Amino acid sequence: MVKELLEHIKTIYPLSAESQSALSEICKEIKFTKGENIQDIGHTCKTIYFVKKGVVRIYYFKDATDITESFEFENSFVARAESLFTGKPSRKAIQAIEDTTLIAIDSNKLFKFFNSYSDLERMFRKIIESSYVNTVNRIESLQFNTAEERYKSLLKDAPDTLKRIPLKYIASYLGITQVSLSRIRGLK
Amino acid sequence: MVKELLEHIKTIYPLSAESQSALSEICKEIKFTKGENIQDIGHTCKTIYFVKKGVVRIYYFKDATDITESFEFENSFVARAESLFTGKPSRKAIQAIEDTTLIAIDSNKLFKFFNSYSDLERMFRKIIESSYVNTVNRIESLQFNTAEERYKSLLKDAPDTLKRIPLKYIASYLGITQVSLSRIRGLK
DNA sequence: GTGATTATTTATCATATGATAAATTTTATC
DNA sequence: GATAAAATTTATCATATGATAAATAATCAC
Numbered sequence: 001m002v003k004e005l006l007e008h009i010k011t012i013y014p015l016s017a018e019s020q021s022a023l024s025e026i027c028k029e030i031k032f033t034k035g036e037n038i039q040d041i042g043h044t045c046k047t048i049y050f051v052k053k054g055v056v057r058i059y060y061f062k063d064a065t066d067i068t069e070s071f072e073f074e075n076s077f078v079a080r081a082e083s084l085f086t087g088k089p090s091r092k093a094i095q096a097i098e099d100t101t102l103i104a105i106d107s108n109k110l111f112k113f114f115n116s117y118s119d120l121e122r123m124f125r126k127i128i129e130s131s132y133v134n135t136v137n138r139i140e141s142l143q144f145n146t147a148e149e150r151y152k153s154l155l156k157d158a159p160d161t162l163k164r165i166p167l168k169y170i171a172s173y174l175g176i177t178q179v180s181l182s183r184i185r186g187l188k
Numbered sequence: 189m190v191k192e193l194l195e196h197i198k199t200i201y202p203l204s205a206e207s208q209s210a211l212s213e214i215c216k217e218i219k220f221t222k223g224e225n226i227q228d229i230g231h232t233c234k235t236i237y238f239v240k241k242g243v244v245r246i247y248y249f250k251d252a253t254d255i256t257e258s259f260e261f262e263n264s265f266v267a268r269a270e271s272l273f274t275g276k277p278s279r280k281a282i283q284a285i286e287d288t289t290l291i292a293i294d295s296n297k298l299f300k301f302f303n304s305y306s307d308l309e310r311m312f313r314k315i316i317e318s319s320y321v322n323t324v325n326r327i328e329s330l331q332f333n334t335a336e337e338r339y340k341s342l343l344k345d346a347p348d349t350l351k352r353i354p355l356k357y358i359a360s361y362l363g364i365t366q367v368s369l370s371r372i373r374g375l376k
Numbered sequence: 377g378t379g380a381t382t383a384t385t386t387a388t389c390a391t392a393t394g395a396t397a398a399a400t401t402t403t404a405t406c
Numbered sequence: 407g408a409t410a411a412a413a414t415t416t417a418t419c420a421t422a423t424g425a426t427a428a429a430t431a432a433t434c435a436c
Binding site: 060062065067069081082085086114118121122124125128129130131132133135136137138139140142143144172175 | 248250253255257269270273274302306309310312313316317318319320321323324325326327328330331332360361363
């Protein structure tokens with residue numbers, strides 16, 4: 001059941017057998033159907049999800065507009081960092097974009113385990129570090145690239161995104177309206 | 189010499205006396221004058237700096253344009269994450285905006301210490317977590333706020349920035365040209 | 377302090393993206 | 407499979423921001 005999760009973790013930082021079974025203890029598999037909210041706006045994030053199958057997005061509303069903050073595909077972790085690490089309710093929601101199977105990890109239990117299993121904390125640190133690097137790169141792209149440049153580099157770096165995600169979600173992810181994205185796609 | 193650093197760390201995660209002295213061992217104080225580069229473009233980041241006094245910025249060039257990625261004031265840590273965590277040379281530089289005193293922490297030594305001093309790793313994890321939260325929030329602001337909104341929220345959330353940083357740096361930090369920033373400031 | 381350099385503002389014009397509306401295509405439902 | 411609903415595209419017009427240039431203000435170097 002958590003085989004995929006443990007396999008994926010091996011590529012990040014190898015865990016001892018004890019840590020693997022400790023981690024497995026606090027995992028639970030959950031399924032969501034396309035369109036379903038995994039966690040709602042206003043909820044305080046106390047779960048870290050691993051995407052076993054499917055795709056999810058984090059989104060929120062600015063005024064009445066639905067804005068996608070990020071997507072996560074198979075073999076990625078998802079959590080609303082601003083809530084998980086501050087303990088405050090999140091203004092964001094997590095939603096399944098396809099029928100999705102997740103492994104839910106209880107974050108409080110995980111954080112407690114860090115005291116006894118230091119390799120778990122090491123692994124988690126490495127996950128956060130690489131998430132952090134990703135967001136730094138994303139800032140760079142939003143800071144001074146044009147909408148067209150951002151679209152093209154998404155096309156190049158993550159062609160899967162284009163195949164599996166509705167364009168309206170991709171548009172707000174890129175920081176533009178759906179109509180603008182459509183226009184950019186029509187160019188050439 | 190590293191008193192300020194240790195004091196600051198207390199507010200993040202308390203370290204044992206041994207960890208404090210281990211950390212102190214791998215710290216070195218360095219001074220830079222206004223305008224001086226602390227680390228150059230093309231260099232691989234192997235140092236984590238703590239700003240004891242002064243301000244620094246991380247910047248890079250897009251085409252020929254100087255773009256400020258971030259500022260760090262007193263009691264903050266600075267490193268070019270995309271290089272530090274990947275081992276690749278950085279396309280970015282770190283520069284002193286004022287005469288600045290830094291504590292330089294050797295990152296390789298620090299990472300080795302994580303094996304013997306788990307509270308050091310814990311502390312470091314918490315620093316990365318909060319940097320990560322900051323970047324996630326910044327993405328949100330760049331994704332769909334107007335230049336004016338971004339300027340006003342900087343004014344509100346970090347009025348010091350406006351006082352100590354030249355506007356040309358603030359402009360690119362906000363993702364706009366200096367001329368646009370000047371126009372926005374002139375409104376009202 | 378004086379002149380030179382650098383930073384900031386102001387002005388004008390150009391352009392990318394937004395807003396709105398409508399047409400078309402795709403997907404979902406019964 | 408027909409109909410309705412949702413997603414995407416196309417078109418038009420409005421506007422925020424960019425590009426460039428020039429004027430002013432602030433800072434630096436001697």
